[in-house]
Amino acid sequence: MKIHEYQAKELFKQYGIKVPNSKLCERREDIETILKTMKMPCVIKAQVHSGARGKAGGVKLAANYEEAVKVADSILGMELKSKQAGLKKVNKILIEEGIDIEKELYLSLTFDRANESIAMIVSTQGGMDIEEVAKNSPEKIYTQQIGNDFNPIKIIEKMGFNEDISEKIANIVKKLYKLTIEKDALLVEINPLVITKQNEVIAIDAKINFDDNALFRHEEILLLKDESEENPLELQAQKEGLNYIKLDGTIGCMVNGAGLAMATMDVIRIAGKEAANFLDVGGGAGSEKIEKAFRLLISDKNIEAVFINIFGGILRCDFLAEGVKNAIQNLNINVAVIVRMEGTNKEIGAKILNDSGLKFTVVKDLNEAIEVIRKI
Amino acid sequence: MSIFINKKTRLIVQGITGKEGSFHARSCQEYGTQLVGGVTPKKGGEEILGVPVFNSVKEAINEVQADTSMIFVPARFAAGAIIEAAEAGIKLIVCITEGIPIYDMMNAKKAVQLNGARLIGPNCPGLITPNEAKVGIMPSNIHKKGNVGVISRSGTLTYEAVYQLTQLGIGQSTCIGIGGDPIIGTNFIDVLREFQMDSETKAICMIGEIGGSAEEEAAEYIKNNITKPVVSFIAGLSAPEGKRMGHAGAIIAGGKGTASSKMEALTSCNVTVCRNPANLGITIKNIIDKM
Numbered sequence: 001m002k003i004h005e006y007q008a009k010e011l012f013k014q015y016g017i018k019v020p021n022s023k024l025c026e027r028r029e030d031i032e033t034i035l036k037t038m039k040m041p042c043v044i045k046a047q048v049h050s051g052a053r054g055k056a057g058g059v060k061l062a063a064n065y066e067e068a069v070k071v072a073d074s075i076l077g078m079e080l081k082s083k084q085a086g087l088k089k090v091n092k093i094l095i096e097e098g099i100d101i102e103k104e105l106y107l108s109l110t111f112d113r114a115n116e117s118i119a120m121i122v123s124t125q126g127g128m129d130i131e132e133v134a135k136n137s138p139e140k141i142y143t144q145q146i147g148n149d150f151n152p153i154k155i156i157e158k159m160g161f162n163e164d165i166s167e168k169i170a171n172i173v174k175k176l177y178k179l180t181i182e183k184d185a186l187l188v189e190i191n192p193l194v195i196t197k198q199n200e201v202i203a204i205d206a207k208i209n210f211d212d213n214a215l216f217r218h219e220e221i222l223l224l225k226d227e228s229e230e231n232p233l234e235l236q237a238q239k240e241g242l243n244y245i246k247l248d249g250t251i252g253c254m255v256n257g258a259g260l261a262m263a264t265m266d267v268i269r270i271a272g273k274e275a276a277n278f279l280d281v282g283g284g285a286g287s288e289k290i291e292k293a294f295r296l297l298i299s300d301k302n303i304e305a306v307f308i309n310i311f312g313g314i315l316r317c318d319f320l321a322e323g324v325k326n327a328i329q330n331l332n333i334n335v336a337v338i339v340r341m342e343g344t345n346k347e348i349g350a351k352i353l354n355d356s357g358l359k360f361t362v363v364k365d366l367n368e369a370i371e372v373i374r375k376i
Numbered sequence: 377m378s379i380f381i382n383k384k385t386r387l388i389v390q391g392i393t394g395k396e397g398s399f400h401a402r403s404c405q406e407y408g409t410q411l412v413g414g415v416t417p418k419k420g421g422e423e424i425l426g427v428p429v430f431n432s433v434k435e436a437i438n439e440v441q442a443d444t445s446m447i448f449v450p451a452r453f454a455a456g457a458i459i460e461a462a463e464a465g466i467k468l469i470v471c472i473t474e475g476i477p478i479y480d481m482m483n484a485k486k487a488v489q490l491n492g493a494r495l496i497g498p499n500c501p502g503l504i505t506p507n508e509a510k511v512g513i514m515p516s517n518i519h520k521k522g523n524v525g526v527i528s529r530s531g532t533l534t535y536e537a538v539y540q541l542t543q544l545g546i547g548q549s550t551c552i553g554i555g556g557d558p559i560i561g562t563n564f565i566d567v568l569r570e571f572q573m574d575s576e577t578k579a580i581c582m583i584g585e586i587g588g589s590a591e592e593e594a595a596e597y598i599k600n601n602i603t604k605p606v607v608s609f610i611a612g613l614s615a616p617e618g619k620r621m622g623h624a625g626a627i628i629a630g631g632k633g634t635a636s637s638k639m640e641a642l643t644s645c646n647v648t649v650c651r652n653p654a655n656l657g658i659t660i661k662n663i664i665d666k667m
Contacts, residue, residue: 111478113558113588113625116485131630184477213624214477216452243622258556258622259530259585262611263653266635269614270652278615280622283513283531284396311532311539313501313515342539343515366536366654 001210003224004047006094008206011183015175018202022096031072039097040064044071047092048080049229052129056081058090061098068095091228099202104192106130107169109146109176111186118146118180120173124159126192146177161195168201169193183221184214233277233296240292242281249274251373252303252335254293256281256315264309267366271373276303285315290323291330298333305336305376307369310343317341317349325356336361336376340369378505378550379525379570379577380468380494381409381444385509388413388436388466390457391448392424400448400472400513401425407510412440433464444468446502446511454498455480462491469561470511471498478624481559488561495561499623501531501553512553514538522547524660525571527564528583529556529590529623533611533653537581540657546664549577556585556623564594572602579605579664581656582647584638586612587626591638599645605667607648607660610635 009019023034024047035042046058053059058080062068072093079087104126112119123141125133134141142155152173156166176188187209194204215222227235237244243258247265251273255261258280265275277300281293297306310320320341328337338361341349353360363369387404391397392414402425405411413427413436420431430436433445445466449457454473461469462484469488476484476498488495496503502512506521514535520542528534534553541548549571554562564582571577580602584591591610598606613635615621617628628634639649650659 111558116482116559181479184479186478211478213451213475214479217477245619245621247616247619255532257530257532258626259528259533259583259611260536262585262615262621262626263530263533263536263609265614266611267653270654275614278619278621311535313513313532313535343518343535365540366652370652370654 001212001215001221001225002049002229003208003210003221004049004092004226005045005206006047006092007224008208009203011179011208012203012206015179017172017175018200019206020096020099020202020204022094024092024094025072025076026092028073028076031069031076034095035065035068035072038095040068041098042068043096043098044068044075045094045096046075046078046080046090047094048088048090049226050080050088053080088229099194099204100197101194102197103195105169105195106133106191107172107176107193108187108189108191109173109180110189112145115145118177120144120146120152120155122155122159126194130191164199165195165201172201172203183218184211185209186211233300237296240296241289242279242293242296244296245278246300247275247277249276250302250304251376252276252297252300252306254279254281254297254306254308256283256285256310256312260309260311264307267370268307268373271370273373273376276300281315283313283315285319287319287323287326290320291327294324294327295331298331298335303335305338305373307373308337308339309366309369310341312341312343312346316344317346318352321349321352325352325358328358329356338363338369338372340365378508379567379574380496380503380550380552381505381509381511383408383410383508385444385511386410386412386440386442387444387446387511388415388433388440388442389446389448390415390433390461392416392429393419393422394448397448398424400446403516404446404510404512407516408507409509409511412436412442433461433466437464437466442466444511445470447471447473449473451475451477455484458484458495459487462488462493462495465491466493468494468496470496470500470502471561472500472502472513474499476557478558481557485559485561496552497555497560499557500555500560501534503550503552505550506548514551514553518542519551520547523549523576523578524581524664525549525574525577525579526551526581526583527567527571528553529585529625530583530611533583536653537583537609537656541581541660544657544661546657546661549574556625558588558625564590565597568594568597568602572604577604578667579607579660581660582606582608584608584610585623585626586610586615586621586628586635587623587633589633592641595641595645595647598647605648605663607650607656607663608642609650609653609656610638610642611653613651
């Protein structure tokens with residue numbers, strides 16, 4: 001789960017990590033009142049879940065009050081390109097007092113999958129896309145796995161800072177580590193972490209991603225979820241316990257199991273089409289859940305056909321057939337429906353579909369499915 | 377022979393009194409697995425499926441000499457259950473549970489390693505040695521005894537592959553789903569090593585998916601250590617970057633972990649990569665027929 005910069009900074013404050021003075025603004029009529037209380041220059045930052053907000057025009061500096069009003073007015077309500085949700089309206093801005101920057105660093109703690117541990121990544125190339133830095137000047141990135149005998153100061157001193165600054169950065173690392181573990185964060189990133197002319201170390205940006213599987217023990221984090229950032233179909237699916245991801249193609253698909261769902265998307269591509277979605281209905285779905293899943297699937301206006309591919313182990317084919325039949329009867333659907341069922345009770349399932357009087361194309365295996373989809 | 381489980385396996389189920397736990401414990405028992413007991417805290421002394429329920433894994437080991445445990449405990453308690461099994465001395469732990477927090481698994485895996493146990497999963501369908509033992513949730517009837525070893529990060533996609541094999545008359549030595557999470561106990565390489573040593577396994581079917589670098593590492597290992605033919609399919613060629621495809625581990629991030637890079641790595645290491653999942657069975661059959 002992702003949260004906004006302003007929310008991440010609130011968490012930083014709770015853990016004693018310094019951030020600039022800032023205020024959140026959600027309404028146009030509040031812009032002037034808020035700006036009057038703040039020191040100039042200031043930075044105005046769109047609060048959307050997206051990297052590269054600066055490039056998209058969502059982060060701007062203002063030298064004085066008049067300019068700040070103008071900038072804030074232009075960013076609040078603007079449409080910003082966001083990776084997660086396409087074109088995204090900016091509903092919140094963060095107004096932040098300017099900092100006298102001496103140097104910009106990059107600092108993050110992240111779950112390192114290759115080593116199955118938490119890693120610290122630090123670089124003197126702050127404020128830039130860290131993946132670009134890794135590609136172009138890898139010698140400027142220091143990575144260290146965090147184990148029991150971890151001492152961040154050893155690495156930080158190597159980077160050429162004086163003792164005072166090294167100490168301050170190491171302290172921030174320790175606080176970030178505490179946050180990471182206590183809140184089940186998979187990524188905590190400060191880019192840039194700034195050393196000021198007054199020798200302070202301040203987090204100018206903040207990004208935190210949490211482990212979805214651990215949210216059951218973090219109600220306080222769940223409260224930070226911004227539903228407007230999510231695709232509405234995906235959000236609806238989540239609420240119904242379905243694993244759904246909207247994609248750009250035209251063949252809707254419904255599958256049980258994530259691996260088979262991906263393979264089914266691949267099969268659709270082999271047939272010369274693209275999947276409209278990823279949908280894993282899970283192992284124990286009953287006919288009601290199947291019906292809901294089917295409704296969700298076809299509410300996507302881009303689809304021209306639906307391919308149902310079920311390998312029934314725990315999921316019974318008769319439940320599947322019942323759910324699909326009900327959905328189609330109740331919804332008056334006019335797209336082609338292709339069904340491939342294998343496993344538990346597949347004969348009963350096939351009978352339900354055949355007796356329904358509705359139009360299905362039942363295929364016996366994936367190769368036959370490819371042939372049918374190709375002809376759509 | 378076979379790998380990890382056979383007729384001698386003495387299985388307990390942690391979470392045996394739950395709905396899923398009892399359903400699958402029964403299915404394993406019906407398949408012929410020696411189910412010797414179950415564990416559910418505070419339900420010790422009861423009986424289910426004709427076997428005793430214990431309060432702890434330790435008790436189950438002492439009383440019925442369990443050596444293998446299958447875990448159905450809910451996600452928030454599952455890492456604790458793995459640690460309990462490892463510390464009590466269970467040799468093979470198969471964790472079916474899905475949705476365990478990553479940092480919980482980090483700790484659980486350390487405990488497993490420290491105690492010299494083997495963990496399969498979590499978030500996996502388990503494993504089966506046809507006609508000998510099943511410790512998992514896969515549909516029993518699609519399997520057939522034979523000489524192809526199957527390893528996979530997925531559940532139902534494994535069933536698909538096995539089904540295709542069986543339809544073509546090709547049996548399996550052991551089929552293992554290693555799980556779709558970022559941290560798993562047993563990886564491709566661990567299983568490949570066992571299949572290489574297993575005299576009954578003549579060919580290997582390896583099913584991977586996007587995310588991480590397990591397939592690339594396996595490719596390197598195959599090149600240097602595996603003399604048996606390996607056929608592979610990687611799911612997610614059509615998956616976009618940055619979207620998590622169901623499994624917590626199945627995500628392309630920063631351009632890494634794509635299906636095509638995995639396929640390339642495997643191809644360059646003498647693995648036969650099957651690009652169409654519909655043709656997995658026939659590809660393996662063609663190779664076996666030539667052996």
